[in-house]
Every structure is written in structure tokens, then in C-alpha cells.
Amino acid sequence: MYGHVRAITKKQPIHMIKVSVYRDTALVDHAYTDTEGRYDLAIPAGDTVTVRFDTHETLNNARDWHPSVVANVVASDGVPFDRYLLPTGHAAAEDSSVDALSGYLFAAGLWSDSERNAPxxxxxxxxxxxxxQTSRVLQDIQQRLVEYFRTPEE
Known part of the structure; x- marks a missing residue:
């Protein structure tokens, strides 16, 4: 499985995005995008997986991009799997907002409260x-996610 990750706004490549592949919620493999936004993972062709595109909390770009997740992807050797991410601080169309919120929802489901990744x-x-957000429904989901992710120190 390979592809490119770019910004949805200017289509420029995004460096150091963590691309993670899961079967259910079990991590199969991950890689980081290079300076051209490219990634390459050794996933057997035909496997049905979930692919998560996100920053890593220890990197300089940790606050720059919203995540994205795509479920039920059939891995392929011959077809690139590209993704566009929404930068933080930009107004989002409803489809981009749903994509970002889905990325956060998937991340929230990866750990229990006792093993929460605080960073x-x-x-x-x-x-x-x-x-x-422009939609009241999406605003409600966003607020619930913010409350979920807030650490006790905030």
C-alpha cells in the first residue's frame, strides 16, 4: 500500500504524517510521509484494513493537521491510496469536518480511559x-470529543 498525503487547501505535500494501518483496532503497520508526502507500507494486497492519517504528538507538526480515517480499504499493490488533510485553523466544508471528526473518533476508540494517550x-x-463547524450536529460531536480529549490539567 502506498500513496501521497497532501493539504486539502493548496494540494502541497505534507511531511511527517503518520500513516497507520489497522485490522479492527489492532495496528498492523505504520510509516511516516517523506518530504514529498509519500508513504509506503508492506500490507498484503487484498487485505481489508482501516487506514488512519494523523500527526504524532512528539513532532513539530502535531498541531497543524486534522486526522483522517478510511475504513474498509482493500490494500492494493498497483493503485496508490492518496489522502488530503485539513489544516487546523481553516474553515471546513461539512464533508471535511466529518472526515476530521471521524479521525478523532477512531483515535478515541483505540484506547480505554485507563490507557489514554495523554500527549x-x-x-x-x-x-x-x-x-x-456550521452544522449544529457536528458542533455537538466536536464539543463531546473536545471534552473527551481534555486532560485533567486543562
């Missing part, structure tokens, strides 16, 4: 807080 939760709450 990720902190950056997620910060990124989510700046996502501008």
Missing part, C-alpha cells in the same frame, strides 16, 4: 477546539 489527547483537544 495525543492534549494535541487532539487543541486541534479540535479550533475546528469551525
Amino acid at each position: 495525543y489527547a492534549h494535541t487532539a483537544a487543541s486541534r479540535l477546539s479550533g475546528l469551525k
